[in-house]
Amino acid sequence: MxxxxxxxxxxxxxxxxxxxxxxxxxxxxxxxxxxxxxxxxxxxxxxxxxxxxxxxxxxxxxxxxxxxxxxxxxxxxxxxxxxxxSNTVGTFMIGTVKGDVHDIGKNILIMMFQGAGFKVIDLGVDVPPEKFVQAAVEQKPDIVGLCALLSTTMPMQAKTIAAFEQASCRDQFKIMVGGAPVSQDWSDKITADGYAADAIEAVDMAKELLGIA
Amino acid sequence: MVKQMTSRERVQTALNHQEPDRVPLGMWMTLGAYKNFREYLGLTVKDQYPPGSTTWSMDVHVEPDVIEKLGLDVIRIGSSTPDGQGFKINENGFYVDEWSVPRKKVEYEGGYYMEDVNPPLKDATIADLEDYPWPDPTADGCWNGLEQKAKRLFTETDKALLAQFGRGGIYEQAKYLRGHEQILMDMILEPEFVHALFAKLCQVEMKFNEMGIKLIGKYLTQVRMSPEDLGNQDNLQISPKTFREMIKPYYTKSFGLASKLLKEQNPHAKLQFHSCGAIYAIVPDLIECGMEVSDPMQPIAKGVEPARLKQEFGDRLSWWGGIDVQRTLPLGTPEQVAAEVRTRIKEAAPGGGYILSSSHRCQPDIPSQNITTMYEAAKEYGQYPIKL
The missing domain is CATH 1.10.1240.10 (Methionine synthase domain)
Known part of the structure; x- marks a missing residue:
């Protein structure tokens, strides 16, 4: 070996x-x-x-x-x-939305994205919409991922996407959503670009969104 | 036509795997949801309510007026903190619970949770565990007024009483004390430490249950062990093998003692155990430990589809829950809620063994109308014999 x-x-x-x-x-x-x-x-x-x-x-x-x-x-x-x-397949920015501090799922996702060759920017937990927008504008990731474990914090995924729209930069980033209660229906409803049920599917979805699948 | 039963008879009959007159109904709510719901029902709303199952879980013991108004069957009661108080505030401005775990208030729309920060045993060794300020289950504060309350509810209402005495559990409490990721890694890297910590937590849980059951066991239909979240949405958090090596021995002891003491007081009472998530692979282990009521039935976690559980374990196990709080109740229409209630009753209610409730605490994201719809539909579809 x-x-x-x-x-x-x-x-x-x-x-x-x-x-x-x-x-x-x-x-x-x-x-x-x-x-x-x-x-x-x-x-x-x-x-x-x-x-x-x-x-x-x-x-x-x-x-x-x-x-x-x-x-x-x-x-x-x-x-x-x-x-x-120069060697990354893309930059993935990730955070758990405001009101939610659960991060084991997010941390596993990060490992999988790093394993797949992405550069990952971790914004941590309880991240307000304006912080997502500011960090994205400054650091220009290809994709922004919004995590929520609780059904009560899922609406914050919608608000975060709305904040990107208000800042007139929604079209500069692909936005993915995930977390235990999140579904494809929810993702469609809040106009996210992609949803994945788990960390591995998330990597595949990210590659698809970047046209490198 | 089945003779109409009292709530207590209804719950006991169902938990004995027989068909009562209708499916029994339970309720579990967070503080925020409870205040909204009381207002919706036109009942008075207080600023403060004492904590429910634990200090930090942000649930409440739903009061008898709500239970009566909706025609529900179960009243929840339990221990208090050893000092009879809620959180203390430490020098860093964090709230500190009865396990000395610092917590901070994290707000979401409509409510907040008290989330753990800075786990106090993060760097601890086995020797440190002896000196740790464990909560004292024998302290008067835990039990003040509980016996009178249980007796009053038992004699003045016909409701079934469900009690939780433990205030943290074993695996779950270890996450808060040691850190969520650290305790998971410890299972591989520091198994001796994990065993020492679990043994200590098991002792505390056993003492809480011993004290509580001896005090009011005779009034109860169910004792709920401290909640333990062993499952994620898709799978167990730890492998069945790790569960059997690292956790099951403590459940065997803890459930075993609680069960023995409870049956001595009240042979019909059952042991209820809470774990969220995809726990299918260890359900037989949990039954072996002494679990008689599985809480919750969580319909959209993987592998624990209600029809499957009922078919495989229905002769040995009852369930609490079943109506989805992750999607249907917060996001669905009243019609969708009613349809799910119908499906669940069809799957889980035949032969008894099912108490219908939300699949977890109702949080403030659930429209109050969906909650009343859930119970109205349950009364409509839940008449035995089930003909759906």
Whole structure:
């Protein structure tokens, strides 16, 4: 097994120390950082995503794999220096809408998007509409994702989309919505560009919206 | 024509897997929804209501006047905090609950939740658990007035009484104390710590239930264990294997004691357990632990379709819930609500074993008209024998 295959395997198995040592070894073998991410860490995380979607992995396994990946990425950051933008498939901005602080689903989504080669900007939780708009205008993501776990905070997804319209920048971004109570009907009703039922479908939907499926 | 029953007879009959005169009706609401609903019914609205099942869950014990007005069958009661008070405010301006978990008020349109922040056991070791200020289930504040209240409701109304004594549970409370993501990772990385924490939480839960059941068990139809959310919308949060290794042993102990004490006081009373989500794979485990009423029936979570549950477990298990709070009740028309009630009764009510309620707390996003429609439709379609 090559070092990158071993690195991917350590992410899949959630072996944090091994993910660190394999990342170090890959660097020692002078493999470039972007390749280490794509063919090692992210490749492992993609498999974790597949297993999660298939019901073979549950939250603890995903969390520990995600931690393994992020420890590896931390080591690589000094070598990425401005390089990462040229290699991303797109930029995905994400946050949980105002009134909602639930973020496990969002954090899993982030891992899956990073695994799929997106640059991710995480605005955190309880994010007001105006903050979404301001951050999007400043940082120009391709897609903005609005998470809501509660039926009581779903209307805030609509209000956030309305805030983009009021700021006359709605057409500059694709907006995706998701979260436990959210449905395709709801997404259509509030004129979002895309809805996904889970993190893996969300990645596929994002690629479709960007025409890179 | 089945002879008309009292509410208590109706609930007990249904929970004994027999058909009562009609499907029994329960209610569960957040503070915000409750105030709106009282106003809608033309009843007086107070500024403050004491917390319901726990300090932070923002639910209320719906008062008997609402239960009577709508013709519902179950009144919920329970313990209070050990000091008899609600939240305290700490030096950083956070609200602190009876587990010393800091919380902040997060507002949404029409209401708010008290969300946990800065989990106090985030960096704790096993040794730290001994010194932690656990809530004291033997404190007078938990039980002041409860016996009189239960006795009064038992003698002055014909309603079934459902009580929750525990104030946090095991897996659920660990999320607040340790952090939601951390406790999940701990299950793989620090299993010994998880066992030590769960053992401690189990002790507290058992003592709450022991105190409460000994005090008022004879008046109750159901004891609801502290809520534990084991499921997400699509699957369990943790694997069945992890559940069996890390959690089930504590449920076996905790449900076992509660069940034993309860049946001693009242052989007909049942043990109700709350977990949201897609818990299908561990339903047999939960039954084995002692769960007799599964709360809620959550129709749109994956794999727990009501018809499937009823077919596979209907002879051993009853359900509370069934009318969807994620889509139908907040977003549907009254006609759609009535149609869902009809479907649910057709699926879940034959043979008894079903108490109809919203599938979780009614939140303020649910139009009051949809709530009354739910109960009106339930009375129309829920007459036994079910002919739908």
């Amino acid at each position: 090559s070092v990158l295959e071993q690195l991917a395997q350590s992410v899949i198995e959630g072996k944090i120390n091994e993910a660190v040592s394999m990342t170090q070894q890959a660097l020692a073998e002078e493999i470039d950082a972007v390749t280490i991410i794509q063919d090692g860490l992210a490749a492992g995380m993609n498999e974790v995503g597949r297993r999660f979607k298939a019901g073979e992995y549950f939250l603890p396994e995903v969390m520990v794999s995600a931690k393994s990946m992020s420890k590896g990425v931390e080591l690589l950051e000094p070598y990425l220096a401005g390089d990462e933008n």
